[in-house]
Amino acid sequence: MNPAATSLGKDLIGLERLTAEQIRGILDTADPFKEISERAIKKVPVLRGKTIVNLFFEASTRTRISFEFAEKRLSADTVNIASTGSSVQKGETLVDTARNLEAMRIDMVVIRHGSSGAAQFLAERIPSNVINAGDGRHEHPTQALLDLLTLRDHLGRIEGLRVCIVGDVLHSRVARSNIWGLTKLGAEVAVCAPRTLLPIGVEDLGVHVFNRIEEAIEWADALNVLRLQLERMHAGFIPSLREYNRVFGVTRERLERAPRDVLILHPGPMNRGVEIDSDVADGPHSVILNQVTNGVAVRMAVLYLLAGGAPDRAEAAKAEG
Amino acid sequence: MPTNEVRPLLLRGGHVVDPSTDQDGIADVLLREGRVEAVGTGLGTPDDAEVIDVSGLVVAPGFIDVHVHLREPGGEHKETIASGARAALAGGFTAVCAMPNTDPPIDDPAAVGFVRAEGMRAGQARVYPTGTVSLGMKGERLALIGEMVEAGAVAITDDGKPVANAGLMRLALEYARTFDIPVAQHCEDHTLSAGGSMNEGIVSTRLGIRGIPNASEDVVIARDLLLAELTGGRLHIQHVSTRMGVAMIRDAKARGVSVTAEGTPHHFTLTDEACEEYRTEAKVNPPLRRPEDRAAVIEGIGDGTLDVIATDHAPHHYDEKEQAFEDAPFGLVGLETALGLVVTQLVEKKVLTLAQMVERMSCAPARAFSLPGGTLRRGSIADVTVFDPEREWTVDRNRFLSKSRNTPFHGMTLRGASILTIVDGHVRWRRDDA
Numbered sequence: 001m002n003p004a005a006t007s008l009g010k011d012l013i014g015l016e017r018l019t020a021e022q023i024r025g026i027l028d029t030a031d032p033f034k035e036i037s038e039r040a041i042k043k044v045p046v047l048r049g050k051t052i053v054n055l056f057f058e059a060s061t062r063t064r065i066s067f068e069f070a071e072k073r074l075s076a077d078t079v080n081i082a083s084t085g086s087s088v089q090k091g092e093t094l095v096d097t098a099r100n101l102e103a104m105r106i107d108m109v110v111i112r113h114g115s116s117g118a119a120q121f122l123a124e125r126i127p128s129n130v131i132n133a134g135d136g137r138h139e140h141p142t143q144a145l146l147d148l149l150t151l152r153d154h155l156g157r158i159e160g161l162r163v164c165i166v167g168d169v170l171h172s173r174v175a176r177s178n179i180w181g182l183t184k185l186g187a188e189v190a191v192c193a194p195r196t197l198l199p200i201g202v203e204d205l206g207v208h209v210f211n212r213i214e215e216a217i218e219w220a221d222a223l224n225v226l227r228l229q230l231e232r233m234h235a236g237f238i239p240s241l242r243e244y245n246r247v248f249g250v251t252r253e254r255l256e257r258a259p260r261d262v263l264i265l266h267p268g269p270m271n272r273g274v275e276i277d278s279d280v281a282d283g284p285h286s287v288i289l290n291q292v293t294n295g296v297a298v299r300m301a302v303l304y305l306l307a308g309g310a311p312d313r314a315e316a317a318k319a320e321g
Numbered sequence: 322m323p324t325n326e327v328r329p330l331l332l333r334g335g336h337v338v339d340p341s342t343d344q345d346g347i348a349d350v351l352l353r354e355g356r357v358e359a360v361g362t363g364l365g366t367p368d369d370a371e372v373i374d375v376s377g378l379v380v381a382p383g384f385i386d387v388h389v390h391l392r393e394p395g396g397e398h399k400e401t402i403a404s405g406a407r408a409a410l411a412g413g414f415t416a417v418c419a420m421p422n423t424d425p426p427i428d429d430p431a432a433v434g435f436v437r438a439e440g441m442r443a444g445q446a447r448v449y450p451t452g453t454v455s456l457g458m459k460g461e462r463l464a465l466i467g468e469m470v471e472a473g474a475v476a477i478t479d480d481g482k483p484v485a486n487a488g489l490m491r492l493a494l495e496y497a498r499t500f501d502i503p504v505a506q507h508c509e510d511h512t513l514s515a516g517g518s519m520n521e522g523i524v525s526t527r528l529g530i531r532g533i534p535n536a537s538e539d540v541v542i543a544r545d546l547l548l549a550e551l552t553g554g555r556l557h558i559q560h561v562s563t564r565m566g567v568a569m570i571r572d573a574k575a576r577g578v579s580v581t582a583e584g585t586p587h588h589f590t591l592t593d594e595a596c597e598e599y600r601t602e603a604k605v606n607p608p609l610r611r612p613e614d615r616a617a618v619i620e621g622i623g624d625g626t627l628d629v630i631a632t633d634h635a636p637h638h639y640d641e642k643e644q645a646f647e648d649a650p651f652g653l654v655g656l657e658t659a660l661g662l663v664v665t666q667l668v669e670k671k672v673l674t675l676a677q678m679v680e681r682m683s684c685a686p687a688r689a690f691s692l693p694g695g696t697l698r699r700g701s702i703a704d705v706t707v708f709d710p711e712r713e714w715t716v717d718r719n720r721f722l723s724k725s726r727n728t729p730f731h732g733m734t735l736r737g738a739s740i741l742t743i744v745d746g747h748v749r750w751r752r753d754d755a
Contacts, residue, residue: 016527093640093643093644094644094645113645115644115647116599116645116646117528117530117599120599121599135529136530136645137531176527199526199532200525200526201523204523205523205527
């Protein structure tokens with residue numbers, strides 16, 4: 001493998017700007033890292049001496065913990081900053097926060113922020129590596145990478161797969177990152193949602209649009225079911241959660257009519273009985289917990305690659321000190 | 322007024338372009354005691370006159386920008402009346418109309434008097450105040466429009482917080498007829514723009530930025546054209562950015578509706594792709610739109626549907642623009658780049674002749690807002706813009722006279738530069754290296 005082709009550069013902002021080779025490089029690096037989390041002593045010295053700040057301006061449980069495990073299992077020193085109880089709450093600007101962190105000589109920043117473009121904003125202003133852990137409605141690249149890894153684990157490939165993203169694509173950074181990642185790796189991608197929850201011009205991103213969930217299920221090899229937030233109903237995008245479940249819910253009855261087994265992914269946290277029924281979430285084709293496991297491996301891979309590692313040296317790196 | 326102490330000023334040998342008198346050729350211009358005394362070839366030099374050789378340059382009635390935000394009172398860290406009026410001079414504008422959406426808003430005669438007095442005290446470009454349509458810009462009931470006109474307001478507008486209530490807009494258009502002033506409207510339905518930060522389309526979808534559809538502007542343009550037709554009031558539509566907006570205004574003018582409209586340099590130069598990489602300098606409202614909209618704005622300026630070129634000069638402190646895109650404020654500074662953009666984008670590309678350029682930047686704005694100027698007719702006010710349509714220069718925001726630097730045009734090479742800006746018969750600004 002050509003190291004230049006898989007190098008990620010300084011930052012991971014989104015999948016839109018990565019090549020298929022770079023994305024495959026991350027997935028190939030994640031594979032050997034999976035094993036670390038299965039050990040009794042879950043720690044390797046890959047990032048020993050590196051300082052990483054997890055800068056979370058939005059509430060997050062799963063992503064923040066997943067990053068923290070990935071960092072700790074690679075022996076990095078980590079600091080968590082949440083917006084509540086920090087200088088951010090006191091009105092400090094993002095650029096001042098960035099400069100202050102930089103002044104403490106950190107190596108990497110993992111940032112989650114409610115504004116689209118915030119990760120890039122930070123990346124342009126500090127020399128540390130910046131990893132986007134979700135910015136507004138823009139991208140959530142590590143979530144899409146773990147989705148890709150999970151699809152590849154269970155279906156053996158990405159190319160040629162038919163994957164439908166179901167739900168609130170309009171507000172979803174997970175959807176955007178998945179669309180870029182899947183299309184770059186050769187999958188066919190569709191979205192299915194009420195039109196009020198689809199962005200204008202989504203077809204121009206190279207995806208099909210299904211109005212009805214039944215058609216999407218008939219077409220797809222896998223569904224990636226997005227969380228439907230209660231606020232969307234209050235903002236008037238849908239009349240009610242009950243109606244959403246009735247028209248767009250991924251239910252066992254609907255899946256049983258599919259011509260093939262359909263793999264079920266969900267980035268979490270789930271609203272059982274809204275976008276997904278419990279017997280689907282807990283059913284035989286659900287890989288929702290595998291996604292969570294893969295999340296740690298994918299994030300280890302990203303951290304390792306940004307720190308200067310290469311996919312073909314990942315296996316050896318685990319053993320070195 | 323210090324005008325009578327001043328020597329007469331003779332501008333010798335320039336290319337005089339004044340559509341109001343059908344002048345388009347080499348001539349001298351003599352200014353005396355704040356008035357245009359004569360325009361003609363081979364004018365004799367009065368004994369005490371100052372003579373400036375302007376051969377090779379264009380001499381035009383002073384440019385007027387009917388849409389600027391000078392931020393005072395309340396936003397003096399962004400701009401003051403004095404700094405904004407100075408920036409206007411540097412851009413070749415002899416007069417500007419200050420929008421009333423300050424803090425507090427200009428919604429009573431005392432506030433209008435403040436803006437007018439500060440403008441006169443600054444002694445730069447003329448500053449014409451405008452007043453709000455509604456009290457406190459709340460969109461509920463009419464402001465003290467008659468008293469504000471008596472105090473010097475030349476138009477009313479709730480720019481920045483457009484009149485949402487159709488009934489109130491009708492009343493404003495009717496009431497303003499009494500004073501024969503225009504009602505200027507920033508056309509936007511906030512229930513459709515709904516917190517958006519840029520044009521709604523493929524670029525906003527990719528960036529994950531909430532979009533502002535063309536329809537949010539178009540529905541208000543349509544409504545206000547109907548209300549202007551109903552009331553016979555003078556409607557002035559600010560910064561038209563959409564193809565349907567241009568088309569509807571063209572149709573309304575053909576029906577005889579009393580409407581004038583603006584095209585801005587940023588809307589005829591840029592598209593929403595300027596927002597790529599989350600560049601907040603390109604965040605402006607109405608937003609930069611698709612190429613077909615930009616083409617329609619250019620066509621509208623060309624055929625006079627958009628009769629007025631205005632900048633919507635909207636200064637912001639760099640801290641305010643140094644934020645994530647959706648957190649940054651709307652607006653860009655335009656006074657010091659407008660002339661160059663008009664020449665480069667419209668004159669060089671044969672959309673406008675020099676005479677049409679002067680019409681859009683001087684004569685039409687004066688008519689739309691019933692201002693003195695916009696002509697070099699004998700006896701009119703001695704406001705003159707002298708510019709070099711050939712001169713190339715590179716935009717350097719650090720050299721702006723405006724207090725603010727928020728421009729998407731930094732580093733762009735333009736053709737066309739102001740050389741002398743003359744107000745009331747005085748040279749108020751002169752390019753250093755000219």
